[in-house]
Amino acid sequence: MRIILALIKKEFYQVFRDRNMLRLIFLLPMIQLIVLGYAINVDVKNIHTAVYDFDNSTLSREYVKSLSAGDYFDIEYSEIPLLDINSGFKSGQYDAALIIPSGFSSDITLRKPITAGFVVDAANANSAAIAMAYAGQITAQFNNRQTKAGVPIELRQKRLYNPEAESVYFMVPGIVAVLVTMITVMLTSMAIVRERETGTLEQLMVTPIKTPAFIFGKTIPFAILGYVEMSMALAFGILWFNIPFAGSWVLLYGLAFVFLFTTLGVGMFISTITATQQQAMFFAWFFSVFAIMTSGFFTPISNMPDFVQYITYLNPLRYFMAIVRGIMMKGAGVAELYREIFAMITFSAIIFTLSWMRFSKRIE
Amino acid sequence: MNAAVVVNNLTKKFGDFTAVDSISLKVETGEIFGFLGANGAGKTTAIRMLCGLLLPTSGDGIVAGHDIIKENEKIKSSIGYMSQKFSLYPDLTGKENLVFYGSLYGLFGDRLKVRIESVSELLSLGEFIDRPAGSLPVGWRQRLALGAAILHEPKILFLDEPTGGVDPVFRRRFWETLYKLADKGTTLFVTTHYMDEAEFCRRISIMHRGRIIELGTPGDIIKKYNQPNLQETFISLILASDNNG
Amino acid sequence: MGKIVTIAVKEVRHILRDRRSLFIALMMPVLMTLLYGYAVNLDINNIKLAVLDYDNSSESRELINRFYHSGYFIQSQSRPELSDPEKVLKLTDAIAVMIIRPGFSKAVIDRSEFQVGMLIDGADANMSSAASSYSAVIFNQFLISQMPPETVIPGVTLSLQVLYNPDLKSSHFFVPGLVAVILMMISALLTSITIAREKETGTMEQLLTSPVTPRQIIMGKVIPYIGLAILDGVFVYVFAVWHFGVPMIGSAVLLLIIGVIYIIASLSLGVLISTLVNTQQLAMMAALTATMLPSVMLSGFIFEIKNMPAVLQVITHAIPARYFIQVIRGIMLKGAGLEVLWPQAVALMIITLILLGLAAKKFKIKIG
Numbered sequence: 001m002r003i004i005l006a007l008i009k010k011e012f013y014q015v016f017r018d019r020n021m022l023r024l025i026f027l028l029p030m031i032q033l034i035v036l037g038y039a040i041n042v043d044v045k046n047i048h049t050a051v052y053d054f055d056n057s058t059l060s061r062e063y064v065k066s067l068s069a070g071d072y073f074d075i076e077y078s079e080i081p082l083l084d085i086n087s088g089f090k091s092g093q094y095d096a097a098l099i100i101p102s103g104f105s106s107d108i109t110l111r112k113p114i115t116a117g118f119v120v121d122a123a124n125a126n127s128a129a130i131a132m133a134y135a136g137q138i139t140a141q142f143n144n145r146q147t148k149a150g151v152p153i154e155l156r157q158k159r160l161y162n163p164e165a166e167s168v169y170f171m172v173p174g175i176v177a178v179l180v181t182m183i184t185v186m187l188t189s190m191a192i193v194r195e196r197e198t199g200t201l202e203q204l205m206v207t208p209i210k211t212p213a214f215i216f217g218k219t220i221p222f223a224i225l226g227y228v229e230m231s232m233a234l235a236f237g238i239l240w241f242n243i244p245f246a247g248s249w250v251l252l253y254g255l256a257f258v259f260l261f262t263t264l265g266v267g268m269f270i271s272t273i274t275a276t277q278q279q280a281m282f283f284a285w286f287f288s289v290f291a292i293m294t295s296g297f298f299t300p301i302s303n304m305p306d307f308v309q310y311i312t313y314l315n316p317l318r319y320f321m322a323i324v325r326g327i328m329m330k331g332a333g334v335a336e337l338y339r340e341i342f343a344m345i346t347f348s349a350i351i352f353t354l355s356w357m358r359f360s361k362r363i364e
Numbered sequence: 365m366n367a368a369v370v371v372n373n374l375t376k377k378f379g380d381f382t383a384v385d386s387i388s389l390k391v392e393t394g395e396i397f398g399f400l401g402a403n404g405a406g407k408t409t410a411i412r413m414l415c416g417l418l419l420p421t422s423g424d425g426i427v428a429g430h431d432i433i434k435e436n437e438k439i440k441s442s443i444g445y446m447s448q449k450f451s452l453y454p455d456l457t458g459k460e461n462l463v464f465y466g467s468l469y470g471l472f473g474d475r476l477k478v479r480i481e482s483v484s485e486l487l488s489l490g491e492f493i494d495r496p497a498g499s500l501p502v503g504w505r506q507r508l509a510l511g512a513a514i515l516h517e518p519k520i521l522f523l524d525e526p527t528g529g530v531d532p533v534f535r536r537r538f539w540e541t542l543y544k545l546a547d548k549g550t551t552l553f554v555t556t557h558y559m560d561e562a563e564f565c566r567r568i569s570i571m572h573r574g575r576i577i578e579l580g581t582p583g584d585i586i587k588k589y590n591q592p593n594l595q596e597t598f599i600s601l602i603l604a605s606d607n608n609g
Numbered sequence: 610m611g612k613i614v615t616i617a618v619k620e621v622r623h624i625l626r627d628r629r630s631l632f633i634a635l636m637m638p639v640l641m642t643l644l645y646g647y648a649v650n651l652d653i654n655n656i657k658l659a660v661l662d663y664d665n666s667s668e669s670r671e672l673i674n675r676f677y678h679s680g681y682f683i684q685s686q687s688r689p690e691l692s693d694p695e696k697v698l699k700l701t702d703a704i705a706v707m708i709i710r711p712g713f714s715k716a717v718i719d720r721s722e723f724q725v726g727m728l729i730d731g732a733d734a735n736m737s738s739a740a741s742s743y744s745a746v747i748f749n750q751f752l753i754s755q756m757p758p759e760t761v762i763p764g765v766t767l768s769l770q771v772l773y774n775p776d777l778k779s780s781h782f783f784v785p786g787l788v789a790v791i792l793m794m795i796s797a798l799l800t801s802i803t804i805a806r807e808k809e810t811g812t813m814e815q816l817l818t819s820p821v822t823p824r825q826i827i828m829g830k831v832i833p834y835i836g837l838a839i840l841d842g843v844f845v846y847v848f849a850v851w852h853f854g855v856p857m858i859g860s861a862v863l864l865l866i867i868g869v870i871y872i873i874a875s876l877s878l879g880v881l882i883s884t885l886v887n888t889q890q891l892a893m894m895a896a897l898t899a900t901m902l903p904s905v906m907l908s909g910f911i912f913e914i915k916n917m918p919a920v921l922q923v924i925t926h927a928i929p930a931r932y933f934i935q936v937i938r939g940i941m942l943k944g945a946g947l948e949v950l951w952p953q954a955v956a957l958m959i960i961t962l963i964l965l966g967l968a969a970k971k972f973k974i975k976i977g
Contacts, residue, residue, distance in 0.1 A: 006467030010456065017455050028898050035906050038918050044738075046915050090945040091952075092935060123942045125779045127913070130739060137742045140749045167734045190890060199449035203512075206415045207468040208441040278802055279629045281893050286637065293644040298911065300736055302655045302704075308647045329732045336699050 003209055007217025008224075011191065015221070025187075029179045029229050030236060036175050037168050037241050044130040045071045050078035050088060050097040057105035063116075066142050067098065072134045089121045096120045096131055108146055161246075161329050169244065172237035173328040174297045177321045179233050180256065181263050181291055184226040186284040188219060188267025193280040196271075215359060219264040226260055227253075246331030255323050255341060258348050262316045265351035272358045291317040316347040366429075368393045368520050368551035369414060374423035376409050383409040385574035386423065391553060391567075393519075396546050398565030398582075399555040402602055406574040407555045408448065411522050414553070415445050428519050441469065444513035448525040448555075450505050454498025458489060458508050461497055462515060469516035476515075483511045487541060503534035510541070520551040527558065539564055559595040570598065572605050612821045616829025620803070624833060634799065638791045638841045642848045645783040656740045657685035659703035661694060666714030672725075672751050676707070681743040694728045705729045705740050717755050781856070784849040785941050786910040788842050789871070789933045790901075795838040796875035797882070797900040798893070800831055804883035805892035824969070831876050838872050849941075858944030864937060867954055870961050871933040875900070877964035878929075884971045904930035929964075932957040 016022060049067070053060050068075040078097070080088050088094040099117035107114040118135050122128035195201035204214065237243040266287060274280040294301075294308065295317040301309055312318050319340040326332035326340075334341065369391040376384040384406040391397045401407045412418040414427050416436030425432040428442035452461045459480065466476045484493055487507045492500055497508060506526060513521060523542075527535045539561060546552055554565065562568050563582050570578040570585075578585055578601060582594050591597040624631055658676060662669050676682045685703035694706040708726040716723030727744060731737040804827075807813040816826055849855040878900055886892045906912065907921065908930035914922055925931050932953040939945035939953075947954065 002472055003468055003470070006464055010453070010460070010464045013460060014453065014455055025894075028894060031898065032902060035902065035921070038921050044735075044913075048915070087949060090939055090943045090949040092939075121943075123938055124782045124913070126782075130742075133739070133742050133746060137746050137749075140746060144749070161731045170733050194890075198454075199447060199451040200453060202417065202447055202449075203445070203451040203465075204468070205417050206440055206443065206445040207465065208437065208470070209468045210437075274629060276627075277889050278806065278893075279627070281802075281889070282629070282634075282637075286640070289637075290640065290644065300733060302657060302702075305647050325732060330699065330730075332699065 003213045004217040004220065007214070008221050011218070011221035015225070025183070025225065026229075026232070029183065029233060032179065033172070033175055033233050033236055034240075037172055037237070044127045044134075046074050047072060047127065047131045047134075048093065048095045049073045049075050050080065050085060050094045051075055052078065052082050052097065052099045054102040055100050055104035059105035059108055060100045063100065063104070063139075063142055064098070067135070067138050072131075072138075085119070094121070095127065096135075098135075168241050169329060170325065172233075172241055172243050173324045174295075174321060176230055176233045176237070177295070177317060177324045178288075178292050178297060180226050180230050180259065180320075181317055182284075182288045183229050184222050184260060184263040185267045185270070185287060186281065187225065188222045188264050189270035189274070189280040189284045190277050191222070192218060192268065192271035193274055193277050197276060211356075211359065215268065215356060219268065222267070223257075223260045223264060226263070227256070230256060243328065245328050247327035248331075248333065251333065252324065252327045255320070255327075255344070258341075258345055259316065259320045259323075261348035261352045262344070265348070265353075265355045268359060269351070269355035272355065291315050294318065295321045297321060313343075316344060316351070319344040319347070366393050367391060367426075368395070369397075369425070369427050369553065371414070371425035372423055374410065374413060374425055375421050376406075376413060376418060377421045382574050384413070384420075387571070387574075387576045389569055389576060389579060391551060393551050394546060394549050395567065396542065396552040396554065396565045398562045398568035399553060399571065400557075400562055400568050400598065401555070401571030403557075405571040407571055408524055410571070411445075411524050411553070411555065415443060415522055416440055441516070442519045444516070444518035444521040446509050446513040446521070446523045446526050448528060450509060452497045452505070452509055452512060455496060457495060458493040458497055458500070458511075461508065462493070462512055465512040466515045471516060479515050479517075483515055486544065487511050503530045506530055506534070506538065507541075510538070514545065514550075518550065520553060521545065523552065523554045525555050525557065527556065527561065535561070559593070559598060562598075563594055570601060572602055577601060577605055612825045613829040613832070616816075616821070616826055617832045620830050620833045623803070624837065634795065634837060634841070635844070637794070638787075638845045639848070641787055641791065642784060642845050642852075645780070645787050647780070654681050655683045656681055656736065656743070657702050657704045658682040658740075659685045659687075659697050659701060659706045661692065661697070661706065661708045663711050664709045664713040668714040668717045668755070669709045671754075672709070672713075672748070673707075675747050675751050676744070679743065679747050681739075681747075694726070698728060698730050703730070704733075704736060705744070707744075778853070780849075780853040781942060782938070783911070784845070784853050784855055785937045786908075786934045788845050788849075788868075788937055789908065789930045790904050790910060791841050791845055792838050792868070792872055792933075793875045793878075793900050793904045793930055795841050796834060796872050797879035798896040799837070800834050800876055800879035801882040801886070801892040801896045802889050803830060803834075804880070805886055805889045808887050809889055827880055831880065834879075835872060835876065838875075839868075842868060855941060857941050859940035859946060863947065864940045867933065867936050867950075867957065870954075870957055871929060874929040874957065874961040874964050877961065877968040880968040881964065881971060884968070903928045907931070908934050910934055926956070927960070929957060929960050932960075 015025070051064055053064060064075060067073050073096075075098075076094075078085070078088065078094070080093075082097075082099065085094070085097050088097075097117075097119040099119070101114070101116070104114055104116070116139075118132070120128045120131055192201070195204065209217075234245075238245060267284065270280055270283045270287070274283055292298075294304075294312045294315045296312070297317075301312050301318070304312070322340045323332075323337055323344070326337050330336070367390050369389070371390070372388050373386045374384060374388070375382065375386050387410060399407055399411070409418065413420050414425065414432060416427075416432060416439045419436075420433065427439050430436075430438040430442070432439065452458075453464075456464065462480050462483070463476065466472075466479060471479055484490070487510065489504070489507060489511065492504050492508070497505060500508065510523075510526065513523075527538055530538065535558070542552055542554075543564075554561070556562055565582065567579070567581050568585070569576045580588075586592075586594055586597050589597050589600060591600060624634075660673050660676075662673060677684060682705075685697075686701040688697065688701050691697045691700060694708055697703055697706045706728045708728070710726075713723060713725065715721070725748070729737045729740050804813075807816065807830075813826075817823070850857055879896065882892060882895050882899060886895055903924075904910070907914075907917075907925045908928055909925070910930065914925050914931070917925070935953045936950050936957070939950050
């Protein structure tokens with residue numbers, strides 16, 4: 001035990017002596033959090049829409065107005081001639097164009113079918129699809145108002161957990177999970193490889209230190225750092241972004257502990273297959289990118305193609321992501337999360353044991 | 365007297381390359397044993413096997429009463445190891461390094477304090493002990509590394525080219541320290557390229573291409589080959605061996 | 610020149626000898642392309658919907674059918690024993706639950722007032738917004754279909770025209786942007802690390818004592834990475850076009866020219882970082898913060914710049930990847946030429962000149 005403490009103390013000396021490193025370890029995640037908190041916004045809104053109203057009647061203006069209500073569409077009566085609208089799309093000035101033919105208002109009054117044109121720049125497929133859905137929805141509502149004889153049956157929708165549909169409430173818990181992964185995997189793998197590179201690992205190997213003592217002494221400091229990072233990110237998210245925290249802190253920290261075994265295990269494993277810090281960094285990064293992308297952090301897993309969905313089951317971050325979000329946003333407990341918890345524990349046990357086995361006190 | 369190190373037909377292969385080719389030797393307790401050889405002769409590999417860092421391909425050996433294959437972890441408490449590469453943490457101070465390594469050998473509290481004081485007195489570390497190890501001049505680094513290796517009073521001390529890059533005065537003082545340790549009963553197993561240092565050893569072995577080609581006291585070996593000194597003996601032995609092989 | 614070549618050759622040897630790093634440098638683009646091409650799919654479909662149908666009439670079944678055949682909703686795990694919609698959301702994988710109480714079919718026929726309930730898991734804001742508007746549209750269509758023909762008023766039909774990416778494939782959007790990210794990664798990250806490594810191991814001292822100027826050293830070290838960057842860029846490009854079927858409508862020559870400007874900007878950034886740090890670890894962390902993070906997050910690569918807060922939008926103007934991503938998307942997807950893309954090209958050029966100037970001015974290799 002005291003030997004482990006000595007190792008931990010040494011590791012912290014090293015971290016805290018390097019001011020630059022220290023700054024990066026603590027500042028980098030905070031910058032990441034702020035930037036991501038604000039930048040990650042997949043809500044589709046402010047769709048820049050050029051309007052060509054060839055009818056210019058009260059009704060056509062009302063139709064345009066109904067489109068501009070809400071912050072989905074940014075309406076602009078365009079100065080570019082309709083024939084040149086493509087240049088407006090190419091330069092990115094417009095995302096969509098709405099064309100109202102003349103006769104719009106008279107046809108509605110005469111109850112004749114009318115067609116309005118809606119052109120979308122679909123380079124960004126997602127925004128385009130959603131813009132079309134919005135436009136369709138607004139048009140349907142407009143029609144209902146005009147027909148008066150609308151059916152009094154309504155679909156009453158209610159959103160749970162995040163009624164204002166704030167992206168940041170969803171992303172910040174995700175960032176917490178991502179930070180814990182990146183920091184612990186990278187720092188652990190690089191710290192062990194650095195000792196190998198500088199020769200101190202050999203010096204450690206000739207001491208009578210036991211393998212478990214070495215492994216825990218080498219990983220516990222980074223587990224602590226992981227916890228600190230996580231707490232800072234949580235505090236920041238709650239105080240700055242006003243993220244609600246619905247669930248149990250104890251459960252979150254307890255499960256984070258389980259998850260740390262996975263990331264520390266991966267870090268150790270990387271250190272056994274790499275010879276230089278540069279390689280360790282690359283592998284750690286490689287792993288992190290892969291884990292983040294297939295965790296459902298950016299995009300729902302249900303959207304991914306089937307074979308990618310199967311791959312995500314092998315990603316421990318997937319489970320931790322669901323756990324963090326479930327606990328924070330939905331107040332989920334063990335009853336709701338038992339599948340994820342079970343999967344994560346299994347992974348942690350397997351990965352940590354494997355890297356333990358690979359880790360030998362002899363050098364080859 | 366019990367032998368501190370006994371080795372029989374020790375061999376280490378890396379793929380097709382045989383780094384250590386069936387060496388056998390015996391080092392008595394309290395002896396200063398010089399492990400000589402040209403660069404790449406296999407000295408470091410041999411020492412690593414004796415310290416339990418590398419598993420031999422074949423052969424066996426006993427170090428400090430423990431089997432180097434089955435009991436390699438037990439060996440480690442009884443030995444000190446100073447590698448040719450400076451292997452202390454450059455960003456920690458000398459004292460922090462000593463405290464750290466002392467703890468790994470199970471030294472804590474007052475006992476550790478006493479040991480650090482006595483080591484730093486023996487090596488005259490003085491105020492250098494509070495500076496980051498990486499900023500020390502080479503000679504002081506070497507002493508510090510020796511300090512870290514002897515904190516736990518090992519029975520056997522393995523020194524792999526301990527005085528590389530050190531000036532003659534420092535080297536002389538370093539060897540005086542080694543003699544003090546030997547007087548207290550520590551067995552010293554030293555590799556070196558300096559023939560004047562080799563003459564300080566009670567017995568030496570000369571290794572070439574993974575094999576031990578000569579073993580004995582420096583005086584006997586010089587006499588056997590009828591050379592003026594150890595330096596000439598060494599050179600002629602290596603050259604002769606190259607010509608024959 | 611000869612000296613630069615000598616150093617470049619040495620650098621190429623380093624790159625080729627370090628198999629593991631090379632493996633990553635070449636595998637990274639492939640992995641990222643696959644991930645972004647397949648995994649990053651912001652289109653919301655396959656929304657898992659559970660229905661609690663207590664009416665169980667032909668009308669209710671017709672409504673449910675319309676949801677499941679819309680292409681947006683799929684069936685969630687079936688747990689018939691759960692009757693509380695909130696429990697359904699919590700304990701199954703459903704994102705939305707629709708509750709049809711008894712009396713629905715009667716209301717449809719009588720055209721009397723009635724409410725169908727829908728509970729949506731709002732955690733993922735994007736997903737819940739999509740679920741909400743899609744379901745409103747589907748519901749509305751259902752109502753219209755149930756009206757007697759004579760009461761149906763044609764009203765406004767939207768004729769939709771989809772430009773540039775008619776199949777609405779996310780990969781067409783993300784994969785070209787990836788070229789910008791990869792180029793930044795190879796150019797800035799690898800160069801800053803390789804220079805830091807020479808400082809760390811002391812070989813930089815050796816180089817500096819030889820009659821080579823610091824500028825020659827930098828040129829020699831940087832050139833192989835330009836090669837590697839271009840190789841990776843082409844890799845992703847070919848992958849994008851062949852595997853993901855991303856169209857290439859515009860001019861490849863124009864893309865290559867602006868691409869080289871962008872690479873120079875990235876390399877200058879990498880060199881700039883390397884003048885400020887002495888260890889590989891620091892170089893890596895600094896490069897990640899200064900290059901990778903903004904290039905992925907603030908460039909419009911995934912997240913639209915116009916939806917960011919004003920402060921961040923201003924910051925994005927300083928990020929080279931922002932312009933290059935607009936350029937590559939414009940050229941590949943829309944066939945845009947310089948007549949439209951000149952502002953981006955000019956901005957990129959200005960940034961490149963500033964970075965290059967800074968790097969050249971700051972560049973004095975010190976041994977720290």
